[in-house]
Amino acid sequence: MIASKHFLESSNSSLCKHQKINNIVEFIIGNTTYSYYLNDRIKNGRYGTTVYKGQNENNQQIVAIKNIKKIVDDTEQNVNNTEISIMKQLINEPNIIKFYGDYDNPINKLIVMECATSDLFTKIENTIQEKNKGLNITECIKMLKQVLIGIDILHEKKIVHLDIKPENILVMSDGTYKIADFGLSKMFNDNGIVFLEESCGSPLYAAPELFNNLKKYNAYSLDMWSIGIMLYTARCCIIPKFTKYNIKSLIMFLSNKQDKQDKKFNTILKSIINYKPTKRATAKKILEYLEEDN
Ligand SMILES: Nc1ncnc2c1ncn2[C@@H]1O[C@H](COP(=O)(O)OP(=O)(O)OP(=O)(O)O)[C@@H](O)[C@H]1O
Ligand SMILES: [Mg+2]
Numbered sequence: 001m002i003a004s005k006h007f008l009e010s011s012n013s014s015l016c017k018h019q020k021i022n023n024i025v026e027f028i029i030g031n032t033t034y035s036y037y038l039n040d041r042i043k044n045g046r047y048g049t050t051v052y053k054g055q056n057e058n059n060q061q062i063v064a065i066k067n068i069k070k071i072v073d074d075t076e077q078n079v080n081n082t083e084i085s086i087m088k089q090l091i092n093e094p095n096i097i098k099f100y101g102d103y104d105n106p107i108n109k110l111i112v113m114e115c116a117t118s119d120l121f122t123k124i125e126n127t128i129q130e131k132n133k134g135l136n137i138t139e140c141i142k143m144l145k146q147v148l149i150g151i152d153i154l155h156e157k158k159i160v161h162l163d164i165k166p167e168n169i170l171v172m173s174d175g176t177y178k179i180a181d182f183g184l185s186k187m188f189n190d191n192g193i194v195f196l197e198e199s200c201g202s203p204l205y206a207a208p209e210l211f212n213n214l215k216k217y218n219a220y221s222l223d224m225w226s227i228g229i230m231l232y233t234a235r236c237c238i239i240p241k242f243t244k245y246n247i248k249s250l251i252m253f254l255s256n257k258q259d260k261q262d263k264k265f266n267t268i269l270k271s272i273i274n275y276k277p278t279k280r281a282t283a284k285k286i287l288e289y290l291e292e293d294n
Helices: 074-089 120-131 137-156 219-236 247-254 260-272 283-293
Strands: 016-021 024-029 032-044 049-056 062-069 099-104 108-114 169-171 177-179
Touching (some): 024 099, 120 169, 120 219
């Protein structure tokens, strides 16, 4: 169930309450009441998360509502609060999913946000079914550029996503790509490069240094590696298993044609899928390269 029937205070500083009656979730923020019909379930995530489609009762606006079941454990709760505070900082960014509100009770936490039509994982799957191959290079580069615009903003704000994968990149009705799911993200305060002391995210998209028992990882480079793997996956329909020894041949295999677009794609991929985190390209660097190339 989405929420209990009694009013509760939210974690927000504003007065914000919510209840659910017959599939309507009602939120009160200050003096305004927002009512959403809960429509279909979009997807179940991991760890008791469900994303629903909702509709604003007054203006019919379609939204997505992420229901996070709280685990009575301080760390988990903390992660959820981080997710919301990060989303709140990014509401005006074109390639980040827009946050509308959050509502809280002892059992669930709800995040209301703009609703996408699909995610990149589903888009790749559909393309494979239709054409028996992955996204074309133009679409891959479009996706890459939009994800990098989002990631560059995050990194400038000292936020790392830490769970970049096709399931967390949403596709809007106009074809725009937006970054979502800040459930594992972290914010840092210090000025220099930010380092992580633990590993997280999907192992399939995890950078090789995470498996090397190092003590600290450059957090920005972790996001970049995941973007590289995601780019490869979008194009080739397989999640590659790169080792120190096969990187060159795997990337070469992508294209022997060497037309302009292919070359561009390979150059970018090589700059991201670099085993050495210090040599891995930054989001800004690749965006500059894409600009120069236009
Ligand atoms: N705003 C949205 N609009 C449309 N679909 C969405 C939206 N947010 C999430 N989804 C869908 O729901 C799925 C799960 O959402 P999300 O990734 O936020 O939850 P999660 O539990 O953190 O997921 P996981 O842990 O499996 O990565 C996404 O992969 C996407 O398919
Ligand atoms: Mg997710």
